[in-house]
Amino acid sequence: MPEGHTIHRLARDLKRSLGRAPIQVSSPQGRVRKSAALLDGQRLVRTEAWGKELFVHWEGGELLHVHLGLIGKFRPSPVPGPAPRDTIRLRLQGDDDVWDLTGPMRCELITAAERRAITARLGADPLRRAPDVASARTRFLATKRAVAAVLLDQAIIAGIGNVYRAELLFRAGIHPDVPAVELSEADFDAMWDDTVRLLRLGVRHGAIITTEPDEVGRTPGRMRPDDRLYVYKRQHCRRCGTDIAIAEVAGRNCYFCPSCQRR
DNA sequence: CGATTATGATTAA
DNA sequence: TAATCCTAATCGC
Numbered sequence: 001m002p003e004g005h006t007i008h009r010l011a012r013d014l015k016r017s018l019g020r021a022p023i024q025v026s027s028p029q030g031r032v033r034k035s036a037a038l039l040d041g042q043r044l045v046r047t048e049a050w051g052k053e054l055f056v057h058w059e060g061g062e063l064l065h066v067h068l069g070l071i072g073k074f075r076p077s078p079v080p081g082p083a084p085r086d087t088i089r090l091r092l093q094g095d096d097d098v099w100d101l102t103g104p105m106r107c108e109l110i111t112a113a114e115r116r117a118i119t120a121r122l123g124a125d126p127l128r129r130a131p132d133v134a135s136a137r138t139r140f141l142a143t144k145r146a147v148a149a150v151l152l153d154q155a156i157i158a159g160i161g162n163v164y165r166a167e168l169l170f171r172a173g174i175h176p177d178v179p180a181v182e183l184s185e186a187d188f189d190a191m192w193d194d195t196v197r198l199l200r201l202g203v204r205h206g207a208i209i210t211t212e213p214d215e216v217g218r219t220p221g222r223m224r225p226d227d228r229l230y231v232y233k234r235q236h237c238r239r240c241g242t243d244i245a246i247a248e249v250a251g252r253n254c255y256f257c258p259s260c261q262r263r
Numbered sequence: 264c265g266a267t268t269a270t271g272a273t274t275a276a
Numbered sequence: 277t278a279a280t281c282c283t284a285a286t287c288g289c
Contacts, residue, residue, distance in 0.1 A: 002270060002271075003270050003271095005270095006270075052271075052272095067271080067272085068270095068271080069271045069272070069281080069282070070269060070270075070271040070272080070281095070282080070283095071269065071271085071281095071282060071283050071284075072271090072282075072283080073283080073284090087282090087283060087284085089282090102282085102283060102284085103281095103282045103283040103284080104282075105271065105272065105273090105281075105282075106272095152271090154271095154272085161270045161271075162269090162270055162271085163270045164270080208270070232270085251277075251278090252271090
């Protein structure tokens with residue numbers, strides 16, 4: 001599930017669910033036992049998402065960094081939650097809800113300096129308050145790398161993943177292999193605006209939805225999964241029916257419509 | 264029931 | 277580029 005929208009939604013939901021009551025923190029798996037013990041009984045002060053990075057601030061000043069990676073999940077359930085399994089790296093238990101973290105790429109306590117180092121490496125986050133769009137635009141348009149590779153570069157735009165990249169390129173009518181340098185500023189600005197819109201929609205629905213309601217004839221919440229995307233992992237283009245093609249860009253499959261997205 | 268795959272990213276070669 | 281990390285659903289035999 002984890003592209004930028006997932007992490008921003010998670011930050012919001014964790015704060016809302018765990019509030020300001022003392023939290024029971026444990027590591028059923030044992031791998032972060034020490035960190036868990038340090039946080040156990042503390043209140044959660046603030047949660048923050050930056051691209052695909054999640055930061056949880058605790059009242060004692062501790063800072064928890066979580067990156068879900070490809071397979072990580074942070075699942076809520078009502079207290080007392082499921083029986084602890086040894087795949088649960090971290091468990092946060094509040095008054096009402098239990099949140100179980102499994103399979104994260106990172107789960108660690110970090111210092112303020114380490115947090116700064118992480119965020120300093122990230123580009124503009126379309127879901128944050130004041131992203132530096134001008135800087136992202138300049139860097140995006142300066143490289144000869146394929147546009148599909150640049151979209152995944154978290155140092156330029158932070159939060160886009162493999163699904164949004166394919167869908168954004170489709171909506172822009174741009175072939176994945178086009179060098180970013182060949183795009184215009186207007187091309188970039190249109191794609192940026194679209195990214196902001198789609199990621200916000202993703203946060204709202206807790207799912208990636210890139211098709212237009214008028215094109216699908218249903219409200220997003222009632223959409224069948226098959227109606228939510230144009231090209232990603234589809235057999236046929238949702239708009240024109242052409243067989244979907246795959247370009248491997250930046251080591252990952254980029255689905256596209258060879259008819260709607262010409263070179 | 265083992266193999267494959269996945270909305271990610273770093274490190275080594 | 278390839279290998280690596282981590283989990284769980286799905287697929288093929």
